[in-house]
Amino acid sequence: MSAGTSPGTDIRGQNLSRVLTLLHRRGPLSRADLTRICGFNRSTVGALVGELAALGLAYETDPPALKRVGRPSPLVHANERVAAIAVHPDVDAVTVGLVGLGGTVHRRVRCDAGTPPTVADTVAMARGVLEDLQPELAGMTRIAGVGAAVPGLVNSHDGSVLLAPHLMWSGEPLAAELSAGLGLPARAANDANLGSLAESLFGAAVGASDVVYLNGSASGIGGGAIVGGMPLRGAAGYAGELGHTVVNPQGIPCHCGRRGCLETEVSLGRLLAVLKLDHADQDQLEAAMARDNSPELVAETHRQLDLLAVALTNFVNIFNPGTIVLGGFLGVLHSFAAGRLEAAVADGGIGGLGSEVTISRAALGTDLLLVGAAELVFAGLLADPASVGALPQAALR
Amino acid sequence: MSAGTSPGTDIRGQNLSRVLTLLHRRGPLSRADLTRICGFNRSTVGALVGELAALGLAYETDPPALKRVGRPSPLVHANERVAAIAVHPDVDAVTVGLVGLGGTVHRRVRCDAGTPPTVADTVAMARGVLEDLQPELAGMTRIAGVGAAVPGLVNSHDGSVLLAPHLMWSGEPLAAELSAGLGLPARAANDANLGSLAESLFGAAVGASDVVYLNGSASGIGGGAIVGGMPLRGAAGYAGELGHTVVNPQGIPCHCGRRGCLETEVSLGRLLAVLKLDHADQDQLEAAMARDNSPELVAETHRQLDLLAVALTNFVNIFNPGTIVLGGFLGVLHSFAAGRLEAAVADGGIGGLGSEVTISRAALGTDLLLVGAAELVFAGLLADPASVGALPQAALR
DNA sequence: GGTATTAGTTGGATTCAACAACATATGGCC
DNA sequence: GGCCATATGTTGTTGAATCCAACTAATACC
Numbered sequence: 001m002s003a004g005t006s007p008g009t010d011i012r013g014q015n016l017s018r019v020l021t022l023l024h025r026r027g028p029l030s031r032a033d034l035t036r037i038c039g040f041n042r043s044t045v046g047a048l049v050g051e052l053a054a055l056g057l058a059y060e061t062d063p064p065a066l067k068r069v070g071r072p073s074p075l076v077h078a079n080e081r082v083a084a085i086a087v088h089p090d091v092d093a094v095t096v097g098l099v100g101l102g103g104t105v106h107r108r109v110r111c112d113a114g115t116p117p118t119v120a121d122t123v124a125m126a127r128g129v130l131e132d133l134q135p136e137l138a139g140m141t142r143i144a145g146v147g148a149a150v151p152g153l154v155n156s157h158d159g160s161v162l163l164a165p166h167l168m169w170s171g172e173p174l175a176a177e178l179s180a181g182l183g184l185p186a187r188a189a190n191d192a193n194l195g196s197l198a199e200s201l202f203g204a205a206v207g208a209s210d211v212v213y214l215n216g217s218a219s220g221i222g223g224g225a226i227v228g229g230m231p232l233r234g235a236a237g238y239a240g241e242l243g244h245t246v247v248n249p250q251g252i253p254c255h256c257g258r259r260g261c262l263e264t265e266v267s268l269g270r271l272l273a274v275l276k277l278d279h280a281d282q283d284q285l286e287a288a289m290a291r292d293n294s295p296e297l298v299a300e301t302h303r304q305l306d307l308l309a310v311a312l313t314n315f316v317n318i319f320n321p322g323t324i325v326l327g328g329f330l331g332v333l334h335s336f337a338a339g340r341l342e343a344a345v346a347d348g349g350i351g352g353l354g355s356e357v358t359i360s361r362a363a364l365g366t367d368l369l370l371v372g373a374a375e376l377v378f379a380g381l382l383a384d385p386a387s388v389g390a391l392p393q394a395a396l397r
Numbered sequence: 398m399s400a401g402t403s404p405g406t407d408i409r410g411q412n413l414s415r416v417l418t419l420l421h422r423r424g425p426l427s428r429a430d431l432t433r434i435c436g437f438n439r440s441t442v443g444a445l446v447g448e449l450a451a452l453g454l455a456y457e458t459d460p461p462a463l464k465r466v467g468r469p470s471p472l473v474h475a476n477e478r479v480a481a482i483a484v485h486p487d488v489d490a491v492t493v494g495l496v497g498l499g500g501t502v503h504r505r506v507r508c509d510a511g512t513p514p515t516v517a518d519t520v521a522m523a524r525g526v527l528e529d530l531q532p533e534l535a536g537m538t539r540i541a542g543v544g545a546a547v548p549g550l551v552n553s554h555d556g557s558v559l560l561a562p563h564l565m566w567s568g569e570p571l572a573a574e575l576s577a578g579l580g581l582p583a584r585a586a587n588d589a590n591l592g593s594l595a596e597s598l599f600g601a602a603v604g605a606s607d608v609v610y611l612n613g614s615a616s617g618i619g620g621g622a623i624v625g626g627m628p629l630r631g632a633a634g635y636a637g638e639l640g641h642t643v644v645n646p647q648g649i650p651c652h653c654g655r656r657g658c659l660e661t662e663v664s665l666g667r668l669l670a671v672l673k674l675d676h677a678d679q680d681q682l683e684a685a686m687a688r689d690n691s692p693e694l695v696a697e698t699h700r701q702l703d704l705l706a707v708a709l710t711n712f713v714n715i716f717n718p719g720t721i722v723l724g725g726f727l728g729v730l731h732s733f734a735a736g737r738l739e740a741a742v743a744d745g746g747i748g749g750l751g752s753e754v755t756i757s758r759a760a761l762g763t764d765l766l767l768v769g770a771a772e773l774v775f776a777g778l779l780a781d782p783a784s785v786g787a788l789p790q791a792a793l794r
Numbered sequence: 795g796g797t798a799t800t801a802g803t804t805g806g807a808t809t810c811a812a813c814a815a816c817a818t819a820t821g822g823c824c
Numbered sequence: 825g826g827c828c829a830t831a832t833g834t835t836g837t838t839g840a841a842t843c844c845a846a847c848t849a850a851t852a853c854c
Binding site for chain 2: 011153162163208209210225227228230232233234235236237238239240241242244245246247248249250256257258310313314317318319320321322347348350351352353356
């Protein structure tokens with residue numbers, strides 16, 4: 001019947017996982033590098049790489065001509081043609097991506113929508129994109145699954161959406177629907193949580209084990225945290241709603257029912273109002289702010305930055321992060337008045353901890369959420385590479 | 398020379414760790430229980446228990462007479478005579494404890510101090526207690542080390558104290574001094590962090606993987622969090638300063654330099670002022686509050702609870718904990734107006750998450766910090782039980 | 795007192811990584 | 825062109841640790 005369970009405590013699996021994870025996160029490495037980093041024996045590394053290659057998860061290329069003594073060591077790559085489908089439903093569009101191991105975004109397709117998409121719309125659009133991409137998909141070694149990044153509260157254990165106000169979803173079994181509709185295993189999580197994961201793996205916080213991430217968009221402020229190298233999930237997977245930290249109890253009411261939440265006080269809408277603009281993407285905002293030198297803009301940016309600093313200082317006291325990453329309009333705001341946030345946080349953090357933290361702008365652009373959503377899918381693969389054989393091969397019939 | 402490094406990836410060590418950790422946390426278990434819980438083979442469990450017994454870390458007792466069919470299975474206990482020295486310096490006293498595996502507090506000795514103890518005082522007092530306890534120590538199988546719980550910012554990696562305002566310490570290498578002074582390996586961490594650990598392992602939050610803990614004392618509000626079953630430490634181990642979350646930006650200045658921190662707004666001092674008392678321990682406070690039925694007391698407790706609710710709701714949105722544990726005067730406050738916190742948090746938490754969280758009073762009393770500090774020492778032992786042979790046997794010459 | 799049930803014990807069988815030894819490949823250096 | 829340093833590939837051996845099957849032991853129930 002089944003191939004017999006592995007005896008022992010699956011050392012082989014752990015080691016395969018270690019090597020593949022390394023390749024996925026750090027990019028191509030030579031076999032010599034792998035032996036040094038992992039501390040395994042040459043022969044062990046050889047066997048592990050061989051097995052990963054046989055599983056279709058890695059491949060080797062001729063050694064690069066680097067002027068060094070000795071026999072050149074072939075480069076081992078995570079196979080970027082092992083891919084995940086990333087789905088990101090948002091108010092005005094559903095973005096679908098094809099993302100390979102190593103974080104390569106092969107394709108990004110945006111499907112505009114007049115009204116916020118329903119779950120059924122989302123599944124149908126993803127399905128449509130996959131059908132169009134059939135030739136490209138056929139060129140892939142394997143499609144490992146579907147990952148969704150959702151602007152809302154997502155139970156990251158079962159992939160159901162408790163509440164996504166801007167999409168007007170509540171209690172939707174998104175992952176189950178995606179899985180049924182696309183014939184692939186599916187997972188889902190909060191968009192900003194996935195953003196924090198992506199930035200910590202491939203972006204502004206590479207190598208940091210404790211990261212706080214905040215992203216500002218038209219629909220509010222989302223957040224995520226990396227704690228001891230792992231994404232903060234919470235009891236049901238709803239953790240990281242950093243935008244609903246109260247920074248001004250006498251402030252204006254928030255849609256969540258409280259007053260003066262960070263996302264009501266620090267908002268793109270208020271910035272745009274001062275700039276007398278209706279809409280602006282991140283680049284347009286940055287350009288408009290650079291042009292405008294009115295005292296009103298200065299006052300508003302300082303007001304927003306100072307309130308943001310209150311929240312960030314709270315987070316520093318709570319999480320003691322090494323790095324804070326700011327995305328979306330928060331990044332623009334931060335760059336606009338360089339040093340203001342740093343000074344406030346350094347001043348307010350208890351015991352001088354505020355001066356130990358690096359505040360930086362998000363490094364990943366539009367691919368951020370696709371990479372994060374794909375990570376959701378790759379997590380299983382990376383944790384147990386040997387299980388690959390059991391997965392279904394083809395998507396869509 | 399040295400006993401030879403363990404080959405392979407030390408499966409045995411991992412499994413020993415698993416069994417011992419289970420015994421430590423869940424109390425005595427039969428061998429049959431262990432096989433069921435761990436999923437190991439009977440023979441494997443037998444071998445592991447045998448090895449733990451040989452290392453002096455566990456022992457077996459005759460099976461209890463429970464009326465069941467079949468051969469009775471002997472009970473396996475973590476050896477409570479493998480112990481740690483717990484040290485807790487505070488403003489008015491240094492408490493020293495002898496704590497065994499399984500969380501048994503064998504001894505608790507309080508050394509009163511007229512003025513806040515220095516690090517040298519702390520070491521000397523601990524040394525004095527150990528000398529007095531020499532007969533009892535001789536009865537122990539092994540003293541695994543020293544753990545200190547400090548009211549202040551402690552770098553939990555190297556056990557140095559960055560800042561402990563109430564003790565007037567700053568930049569003190571406490572763990573190093575304790576280690577040198579007592580001749581045992583030493584570690585240190587923040588007191589409330591250790592409290593959260595103790596409550597999650599043996600107290601009000603047993604079994605919960607995501608916990609927020611807040612403790613209110615005369616010197617302020619300390620906090621800690623358990624995230625995914627592990628204590629939140631942060632980049633340098635300073636995480637968990639939950640008492641310095643701003644709940645009222647227009648509030649009174651805090652010693653940390655900001656305004657309206659939780660611990661300035663919600664304080665024992667203000668409660669005592671309303672009660673017209675100078676000092677009160679937890680029981681006295683509870684009694685005094687039960688006697689007093691003035692509208693002033695009701696107003697003040699409600700004010701404090703409502704501000705506490707702001708902070709707790711922030712924490713719920715940030716951490717999505719399953720349980721919140723309140724210790725010290727915060728527990729008294731919570732009990733005084735039953736349901737008020739729950740209602741406010743349920744109302745304010747985003748997406749109804751506030752109603753999913755259990756708010757409970759701390760279950761561990763005076764032993765809390767000793768148990769937590771001991772856990773700091775046991776962590777190493779539990780992670781690698783086989784390493785025990787290498788440890789020094791006797792404390793103090 | 796017999797039987798069913800549950801659990802401890804013992805001696806292989808199995809899996810897998812580490813290691814050693816030898817052959818091979820590549821490039822710098824003299 | 826010969827030598828050296830670096831690095832891989834292959835093969836067989838060794839050792840660690842688990843699992844399995846058969847046997848023995850202890851208890852309750854009829």
